Amino acid sequence: MSRVDHMDVAAYALGVLDEQDMERFEEHLATCWACAAELETMVPVVGLLSDIDEESITALEQTHSDPVLLDRTLVALRTHRRRARFRQVLATAAAVVVFGGLTGVVFSNLTDSSTAPPFAGPTTAPVGPPTDRTGNPSGPSLGGNEQEGEQVDVTDPATGVEATFWLTSKDFGTKMDFSLGKLPGPRTCRLVVVRDDGSTEVVSTWLVPDGGYGTNANTQLLTLSAATSTKRDNIKQFEVQEIDSRGATDTLVTVPAA
Structure with missing residues (x-):
């Protein structure tokens, strides 16, 4: 590559x-x-030159015969270039601020979404890992952890469904x-919750898969937690009900509150 090629940067x-x-x-530029x-250093100069319009060139030509006009024109050009450069700096700074703000928001959202637990409903959530024990637990613990509340x-006798409740x-109100x-x-x-005055409150719903819970197909028990604003002294009993496709219900097991 000749020296002339190296001098083509400005052109x-x-x-x-x-x-x-x-x-x-x-x-040549791809390997030199x-x-x-050098081309990178000329980018700002080219940007400034692009701001000079045809009227400015005409004014410069007229300054050959008028030195005072030359001074005024140079001052005007310098002012225009300073303003153009200042606008460029402001635009770059604004872009950095906006990008940084957006990056912070995105990073925050990603962090929140990766650490937040999945939403399990307002009143129902698993209280621990499923246990492989079938039948009713005989002690005050569930899955090896001490369980709060009265068991x-x-x-x-009709459905064979087994239930263990811990009432606190x-x-x-009352936690179950x-x-x-x-x-x-x-099934669904x-x-x-059935109160002493006969009124009722649905505090949770869930789906039972094909294998069920605590069955030969799936030995794991279903473990859930729920709560009600009703005080325990005002609760008569709890009912686990099945809901069919028409909305009709059938009680699977009844648990007294006391």
Whole structure:
């Protein structure tokens, strides 16, 4: 590559090369770091020169016969260039700020979405890992962890569904942790609180898969947690009900509150 090729940087930056010379220089530029670095330094100069319009050139030509006009024109050009450069700096800074803000928001959203637990409904959530034990637990623990609340064990003689409830009085009302076994599927179930005055409240619903829970097909018990604003002293019983496709219900097991 000749020295002339290295001197084509300015002509290329100003866009005065013909198409053939431009292609030849671009091939040279791909392998010459010196020309690439020089071209990078000329980008701001080319940007400033692009701000000079035809009227400015005409005014410069007139300054050959009027030195005072020359001074005024140079001052005007310098002011215009400073403003153009200042606008460019402001635009770059604004872009950095916006990009940084967006990056922070995206990073925050990604962090939140990766650490937040899945939403399990307002009143129902798993209270621990499923246990492989079938039948009603005999102790105050579930899955090896100490369970809060008074334990109530019930097996429905008609359906065979087994239920273990742990009932805890809270300032907000009553908390119920419970496990169910011998519960075949598929079916849709719900937990209903029956108050002393005969009124009822549905506090949770769930789906039972084909294998069921605590069955030969799936030995794991279903473990859930729910809560109600009703005080325990005002609760008569809890009912685990099945809901059919028409909305009709059938009680699978009844658990007394006391």
